[in-house]
Amino acid sequence: MTTGLDETAPGGRLGGGPTPSEALRLYESMVLIRRVEERLRDDSAAGKLPGAVHLYIGEEAIAAGVCAHLEDRDYATSTHRGHGHFLAKGGDVRKMMAEIWARREGICQGMGGSMHVADLARGILGANGIVGAGLAIATGAAFGAKLDGDGKVAVCFFGDGASNQGALMETLNVSALWGLPVVFVCEHNGFSEFTPAADVTAGRIADRARAFSIPATEIDGNDVTEVWRAAGEAISRARAGGGPSFVEARTYRIQGHFEAEPVVLSGGRYRDPDEIESWRRNDPIARFRARLLSSSVADETALDGVEAAVAERVREAVAYAEAGQPADPELAEKLMFAPEEA
Amino acid sequence: MTTGLDETAPGGRLGGGPTPSEALRLYESMVLIRRVEERLRDDSAAGKLPGAVHLYIGEEAIAAGVCAHLEDRDYATSTHRGHGHFLAKGGDVRKMMAEIWARREGICQGMGGSMHVADLARGILGANGIVGAGLAIATGAAFGAKLDGDGKVAVCFFGDGASNQGALMETLNVSALWGLPVVFVCEHNGFSEFTPAADVTAGRIADRARAFSIPATEIDGNDVTEVWRAAGEAISRARAGGGPSFVEARTYRIQGHFEAEPVVLSGGRYRDPDEIESWRRNDPIARFRARLLSSSVADETALDGVEAAVAERVREAVAYAEAGQPADPELAEKLMFAPEEA
Amino acid sequence: MARTRLIQAIRDGVVEEMERDAKVVVYGEDVELSIVGDLRGVHERFGPGRIRNTPICETTLTGMAVGLAAAGYHVVVQMMFSNFLYTGMDAIGNQMSKLRLMTGGQVELPITVIATFGGGAANAAQHSDTPYAMLMNLGGLNVAVPTTPADAKGLVKTAIRSRNPCFVLEPNGRGGEAGEVPDGEHLVPFGKAAVRREGDAATVVAIGRMLKPALAAAASLETEGVSVEVLDPRTLVPFDEAAVLASVEKTGRLIVVDEARECCSAASQVAAVVAEKGFSLLKGPIRRVTTPNVAIPYAPNAEAHVIPGKARIVDAVRGSVSRSEVLV
Amino acid sequence: MARTRLIQAIRDGVVEEMERDAKVVVYGEDVELSIVGDLRGVHERFGPGRIRNTPICETTLTGMAVGLAAAGYHVVVQMMFSNFLYTGMDAIGNQMSKLRLMTGGQVELPITVIATFGGGAANAAQHSDTPYAMLMNLGGLNVAVPTTPADAKGLVKTAIRSRNPCFVLEPNGRGGEAGEVPDGEHLVPFGKAAVRREGDAATVVAIGRMLKPALAAAASLETEGVSVEVLDPRTLVPFDEAAVLASVEKTGRLIVVDEARECCSAASQVAAVVAEKGFSLLKGPIRRVTTPNVAIPYAPNAEAHVIPGKARIVDAVRGSVSRSEVLV
């Protein structure tokens, strides 16, 4: 399979890309996701987290590069691998951490967990445990945005595996017909669980959008400036009433499908350790750091400062979660229905 | 919307097409469907049929042209508009008629009716009341055919409306991946119920297949030789192990969505009478008759003989249905489960 | 008061709510010309910003409703036949009914799904299902089953004002029946059963399309001196347990008539509730009159055989009241 | 006899049937490496002609099963979590359960759908459903819920030999429990309940994952002098009504424990059947111990609160036996 990416593009070009302060925010966003998830990885291994966690390590450039263009009023739908989208879209790291720890202080009061982190006040319509479900939800939100007519957009993050759900074609059709302000962001990390994309994904995913005359682009999802540029274009088009766009970002999942993978696999193998290694060398954060330095957008001190601040936020978030109260065990029965007006 | 069809192709060319005897069988097949449905139209209007009927009048060239290449062992799935597929694939006209009359002698013992006529012995997996359902059923049957490895194929008939169900994309993907011997035949008659295709169908339908690198062709579905040729190519490819193909056949539904349409619409209008008229002039049977005559494949006497024989079969089928017994009212409870081996 | 057909009453309710609240938006397959009739004229009145035809893609219709509702709209989705709920089941089962809990109560999903259900019109198996069980078992969905034009209007208006997902299921065939609808604002609350006929020898709970044969059965039993109370629950979720228990307290006998298939039917649910909370009130077995566990056949005689009708209801009531008061 | 985990017993059953019958074909998402574990090693043994990974497209997985079965294969579809049945619901509700009737009995659909169900693992709302009601209400589907490795093997083998669609639902968590499985050919018939513990004061019908807490409850009630009979229905369709009625005849008291949500649950169905056919055998109300009508929460304490456990079962039995024998 060819990815259609230009891997030879010079590393340092920020020209036409983010401004230095935007670039630093992108860096911070990626580092925050990474450090949070490293912590989740360790806490999961230590048995501290009640449920499964699906980590985004290695894919941070996509969430960061896309969400840099979004405001709180814009919508985003996410996947089972949703921490990165939540954080990049401005969700509160402490409340997310508390959620995964099943705390009352969690963003969903402990009712949702890792797979369902959502922050409606920030347009984060939720991580979702149903592969492909976000497609229609984002399309519906985009319909609302279109009816509001105030330039809001909806972004749908979904995987290469999700792209095989018929919902993709249905929502491409509806959004093309109605000119909806939705951006489809396919995070092509090469796998659905343990199944390589080539086994289950015929043709080029972006061509599925092109069949509806939806502008589609295939990009290097580990290059945050490339993501930033492609997403910016798509989102501006949506805001301006230009309808849907499709961005296929090639990336790689460094961790297992979920943190229980080694146990579940019990010796079974579906990918080559060398492949993982080669993608580690293509780490989006390291690449961007190098580029920031080489282009003199930031120096080591500035970047280390970002790292330190992030580390502190993560420490604090974990402390917040650890110190939290257990969820209200009787909450479910109270929450199912919104109270009706009298 | 452009159909991509070459309407200027000379009318008379049978060269490279069906042999004279094949051509006569095509003619007979189309005329049989037409006469059966005219009778259903009249009997429905007269209140003689218990359920709704969806007629295929004007679209006969597609079923006839495709099914001419099929054997009993091949599979076909059909739609709510399924009489034509049933008859063209060799289903018994008397038993179909008896079914629609809700008779015990019906092909489904009166349990299915017009929307569910099926003849498993002839590979007719059934008309289906769920729009798009045939896509996965045909793909499953094609998987079976592939596993059998003996050159069987499956054909899936579906409408332009059905092409908006995500199942289309899912089955295109699976059949491309697995190289399944399935031919997707989209009967593009311009409407889903009362909704014009342009309102609900973005892009060109055949492009949806091309996105999976599935060979796709757009043809004049009212030209039976063109259908015959395109289907023949696709079916040969499937038999030879060449995998799936897609045929989009442009046609037009002369009758209403179903025979109760005038009542249901109660004055509402969704198409121009002139449009219907212009398609009447493009009648596939009249066109083919003219071509058979002009190319001297058959003379008036021969064609009138076919007409007369068909008329007799239809008369006989209606008599058979009329004389049939009411369905067994207790059959449903007996039929739900196949008896298990002891 | 005006005489109105049930589907027109629904249309009137939708129109009134669309006028009241600009955030009410309607979509579905063929809603513009309104093939079902329950939205006839709405498109002419409100235009494409408020009501629009969709492609045939039920998965997306239900899923999109979740996003549109989360974006602040009240979504009315017309799904035509209830069997197409299966096609759109993913978002019903995995999103609509769960998202509020999963988000810790952050989201509200004011969604009204309208669909016709039931048999009796030779529509065959794929257009005749009565899908309560699937919806009722999900936990987060209101389910209304209006039987009269007045209730149809009042319940659809309550649904559209609700902050929660509501299914308004139109009994197939009854859409054409006419009845009086009060003038002016008319709302029917959820969870309040209606006593359609008073009686003291047996309680018949009749759901949806079953109300008519139940009332016919009651009328004919009256001539035999058997006085039947007929209750119409009007909504299945929430369900008016108190009304049923109060009636059973009076009659001691319960017959539940439900067009759904027997297994896990709404009738089973009502029976279970009463066998649990009203056991001591009962003078004999609870009887259910339901469709057996079959797909609905096409032939009208076979269809009539499986769907409960007056005769089977009469038999069930007779069987119930003829039992000795003393338990063996 | 060999000690085997439940998911391995299923695997063994599938493998034996694949060896017996070359027409048995397996597919699903990630079945090759078998993320669930119930097909571990099958791919190495039989290769891509007999088992293959599919794309993520549940609508097509269930629909394709219908076509492949009609083409003469016995299809085993692994659907992973029961919640994904909603995603694949169209062909389940509109085809699998109806096509045989619609074709007048022409078609046979030997399809086995395997899925895990239930909560208890902090998998949250979209991976914890117990979807019996939806399947049981469709009428044309067998539903098996094995609770022991021996039954798991025997029921999956019966399912694969069946000429009809069968759902084999693996209780989440119990997949890891070990038990003795008889050597050699071992089939378990559908529709035969197992008495897991004998007793005479109350009958507890415990479905699937609920068997374990029910047995624990029975053991602890024994120490209070309350002798509980525990029945495991093993299949919900067909359902062994006779076994339940026979037990209730002995005990006079019925408690049904079901992990499904209360409304239209299998527990409601069992209660309704007994309230109808075994009313005179009952000494008191039928009690249901079920999950309330909520989506399953993530937090383990909240999850444990809603899913029935030993304590709630003990309470229900105590409440049942403490009632006066005389009805008021």
Ligand SMILES: Cc1ncc(C[n+]2csc(CCOP(=O)(O)OP(=O)(O)O)c2C)c(N)n1
């Ligand atoms: C409807 C549905 N089917 C199957 C699953 C199980 N499942 C969870 S993640 C996953 C793979 C998803 O792959 P992809 O969309 O590429 O996302 P990635 O995990 O690679 O980020 C599968 C099959 C699910 N959660 N939902």
Ligand SMILES: Cc1ncc(C[n+]2csc(CCOP(=O)(O)OP(=O)(O)O)c2C)c(N)n1
């Ligand atoms: C899943 C589903 N949704 C909706 C319907 C209602 N319906 C029946 S036919 C039809 C239009 C189908 O259009 P098309 O596929 O183009 O076939 P045509 O009627 O034009 O032959 C619709 C919406 C249905 N039967 N099944």
Ligand SMILES: [Mg+2]
């Ligand atoms: Mg992936």
Ligand SMILES: [Mg+2]
């Ligand atoms: Mg059409």
